[in-house]
Amino acid sequence: MAEINDRKLYLGPKLRVLRRELGLNQTRMAEGLGVSPSYLNHLERNQRPLTAQMLLRLANTYDIDIRDFTATPAEGGPGELGEILSDALVRDIGIARDEVLEVAENYPGVSEAIARFYRALTDLRRLPGDAAAADRAPAPLVAPLDWLRETIARSGNHFAEIDAGAESLASELPDDPALLQTALRARLKDRHGMAVQLVRAEILAGTLRHYDMHRRRLMLSERLAASGRLFAIAYQLCAQELAEAIAAQIARAAPPDEDSRRLAQIALTNYAAAALIMPYDRFRQAAEQSRYDLPLLRDRFGVSAEQIAHRLTSLNRTGARGIPFFMAKIDRAGIVAKRFDGEAWPFARYGGICPRWDATDAPADGSIAAQLIETLEGRRFVTLAVALPRGRARGRSMVALGCEAKHAGRIVHADGLDVERGEATGVGPTCPLCERRDCPDRALPPVTRALDLHSYERTAAPFPFRRV
Incomplete structure (x- = not known):
């Protein structure tokens, strides 16, 4: 206070x-x-x-x-609104930053409405050919994935009723991951008449898990790691025993179409499975006591690095919160495949990440790469990146967690970083929106500034631009 x-x-x-x-x-x-x-x-x-x-x-x-x-709002804030108003469609208006700040801070409803219109416009731009073709169904006003991301962001990626139900269910089951998998199998069989069977990869033909509704049999590919098998069984049990809590949350979210509803069903059942394997209080206490030691948490709960990262972004229970992490799953090209904004996502929401963020260079051995970064506004963040195991059917990808530097003392992986006085890597939102003048890694000029090119000189940083 x-x-x-x-x-x-x-x-x-x-x-x-x-x-x-x-x-x-x-x-x-x-x-x-x-x-x-x-x-x-x-x-x-x-x-x-x-x-x-x-x-x-x-x-x-x-x-x-x-x-x-x-807290500063994650959606519709000054950063997002400024990004939207830098679009080529309205860039020539030259809206001053103080006007953007005034709208974002004083009229959040207007900011959110503009953000929704922009997302719809972005979706329309993605449509190939004539959007009015007679043989094409009308596109949804908001893409299902965007709707789901917005819904999760508004909730702080925490669904209290589902978490409480999963925690209650977990109290009846063993803590040890090996014993837990056996107990989950037995509960599915005894209470729901469902069997779990491990099958050869060629039988499922590229599918990792499949539920045979006629034989009431959950088939798991032999390619699934132990953490994946545990999660798949937990998913099936939660779909049965937490169905009411999940349905109630979906009803409150009011999906705009059937695709959005199905996505929400899958996402919330995934959430429930993670909450069952990593019950809220026990997981949060383990995280705090270990100072968010990611390998230790992974081994203790029998989960993968990606599952740990997901769960850490959801520790938002009133009166018992964890560190407010943001998370991104990124491929080697820097394309964000999945993102949870947390309280302070420092990059652009509609583009790629800054090339100076080293999340894509995480060591292949699975060790944690910590980095101290600083935004144009002087805000510092600690980020933790880990490479995910490379499967036969997918390329190399990384998962990265981050939080404001003020939380660094609670994170064991940040012990080597001097977050107050140490040198931080300067990052920006994304190249077309970044106005950092001396960046040697810039791939594109900023759309917010006019280029300042001269035939008689070449600057160290590409694409020199005017200050005003």
């Missing part, structure tokens, strides 16, 4: 959104908080700062988490 007392907080738009979500008018909320309606109106219009005492009243009256309420 000392940090909150040291600065003025103008959170009017967030307060207004909270009131509307609660279905209250200003008079009723003012009564609940013990203030006058005119004072609440001043707070919502950012004419008065939100005091620490008022934050405590909000937390106690409406059961909100102060850190969530005061």
Whole structure:
């Protein structure tokens, strides 16, 4: 609370959104908080700062988490809005940064609406040929994957009801991963009449797991590692025993189409399986006690590095939070195949990653590569990258976790980094949006600046550009 007392907080738009979500008018909320309606109106219009005492009243009256309420929004914030408004379609308008900041901070609903329109526009641009072809079904307004990512981001990648159900189920099962797999098989057989069978790879013809509904048999490929087999069995059990909690969460999310609903079903069942194998309290305590030792956690819970990374991004339970990690799965070309933004994703949301981020250079032996990076705004982050095992059917890929440098003392892999005074690698959002002038690794010029080229000189950094 000392940090909150040291600065003025103008959170009017967030307060207004909270009131509307609660279905209250200003008079009723003012009564609940013990203030006058005119004072609440001043707070919502950012004419008065939100005091620490008022934050405590909000937390106690409406059961909100102060850190969530005061955190910078992950979606529709200044970075994302600035990225959208740098698109070639509107770039010539030259919208000033202070205007972008004002809209993003004071009108978050407008920012989110613009972001949704832009995602729809991006999807339309991907369509080959004539989008109005008679033999093509109308495209959804929001691509299912984008809808799912937005839904997960709004929830902070934490689904309390599913987590609680999985934790309750895990309390009836052994902790040891080898014993857990046996117990899961037995529970599927005894309670649901489902058998688990390991089969040769050629039988499944490129599929890693398949559920035969007629014979009630879960078939697992011999190519699946032990962690993959454990996860597949947990997935099947959660699909049976946590079906109500998963369905309730999907209903609240209100998928816009059938593809989005199916994606949500798979994603939330995956979430439930991870929560069953790595129950919230036991996993969070192990993470804190080991100082987020990734290999140790991987071995203790019998999971893969990617599964560990996923679970670490979901430790967002009120009153028992872990480090707010962001995560990305990246191929060798730097293309992001999967992303969870956490509280502070420092890169662009609609492009690739910065080539100066060394996540793609993680050692092939599976060891953890730690890096200290710094954004153009001077914010520092610790990132941890690990190479994933290379399968026969896929190329090399990496998974990377990251968080603000202030959390470094809680992470054993960051012990060699001087996060306060040490040299950090300067990174940007993505080359077309980055205005770092001296970057030798720039692949493209910034779309926000005019080039400054001369035949009589060649600068060390490619694509020199004007400052204004």
